């Protein structure tokens with residue numbers, strides 16, 4: 001797949017673990033911790049870095065695998081706040097919640113109970129001095145983008161070069177844009193939309209979304225393995241999908257954030273505090289269904305299960321994904337497949353656990369769920385057999401949601417394109433009838449007959 005496509009569908013952060021390089025990466029990480037401590041002026045950097053690394057190693061070991069971490073059922077564990085002390089002893093939880101500003105919450109959703117229990121134990125066992133060093137390291141590491149050049153470079157050498165294989169540090173002005181985006185994303189988005197998102201694009205997108213939803217409706221109705229009861233619920237869910245296109249109906253207010261010229265570190269610190277306060281302020285209030293979790297200038301899209309919404313920022317509504325003047329085949333093959341991908345997430349192995357209102361509530365009959373799992377298992381096995389680099393296989397269970405999205409996206413976009421022709425043959429462009437028949441992409445699909 002072209003990388004731009006991979007970028008568009010990377011919202012769910014799937015990935016692969018390269019175990020061969022992990023011992024080298026661990027050594028580099030230890031060295032990086034020591035470098036940061038040295039740059040920040042602390043003595044005994046080697047010794048301190050060993051202790052910080054050992055602590056992080058322990059913390060990592062009580063956490064779940066990435067496959068388990070994406071399981072919507074397993075990660076939904078409401079804990080009464082009053083019970084943390086007995087369920088996870090080792091931390092003064094009342095003090096912790098009070099300092100974090102969440103002491104009034106009657107309960108919290110714990111994603112990984114054994115990690116909370118494990119970390120509380122580690123907290124109690126670890127000397128305060130080690131925690132202090134760990135916090136020092138974390139502060140400098142997090143602030144690296146606004147610190148002197150050598151700290152920026154050390155940060156890039158580890159997180160950029162070692163972890164992602166990026167050959168060189170991006171230009172300073174680009175890093176400046178990235179930081180400003182992180183602090184004032186929607187303020188920049190408002191300007192971006194004014195300059196780059198014509199109203200006609202929105203109208204065309206509304207039509208494309210409606211047609212891809214219609215394709216899903218047709219294909220779900222035609223499924224031979226799904227019973228009428230589950231079908232009814234699937235179609236109900238499909239009918240309540242809320243598309244958000246281009247940019248939010250109301251922009252975020254940044255008036256409480258103080259920006260001081262010439263004070264990059266101060267601006268970064270204030271922006272972080274502003275962000276934390278923004279989210280804490282939501283507690284106890286109704287959910288804001290108009291909120292966006294990506295800025296309009298982001299080339300990406302997402303499906304949000306608890307709100308049953310599909311969201312397409314303005315920046316992905318540009319060539320090569322979308323061109324208001326292109327032949328429909330181009331747009332169905334580009335943004336149409338992205339629309340289908342996001343809808344597909346509503347019916348993927350995890351998204352399908354949420355009902356039409358966004359509740360984590362089973363709406364499947366047992367038999368249909370078993371049939372569904374047979375097909376998703378086959379798709380997972382197919383992807384696990386792919387070997388993009390020698391000895392390196394895709395983890396089909398980890399990437400399953402994305403693979404279901406891709407496959408459903410392509411098939412439904414193609415169905416929608418064919419329907420849009422209204423029975424006429426596809427026009428001939430540049431001597432070719434486009435698009436050529438799509439190859440079969442997978443063994444089975446959430447909402448398609450295998």
Ligand SMILES: [Zn+2]
Pocket residue numbers: 009010011012341345401402405
């Ligand atoms: Zn996705």
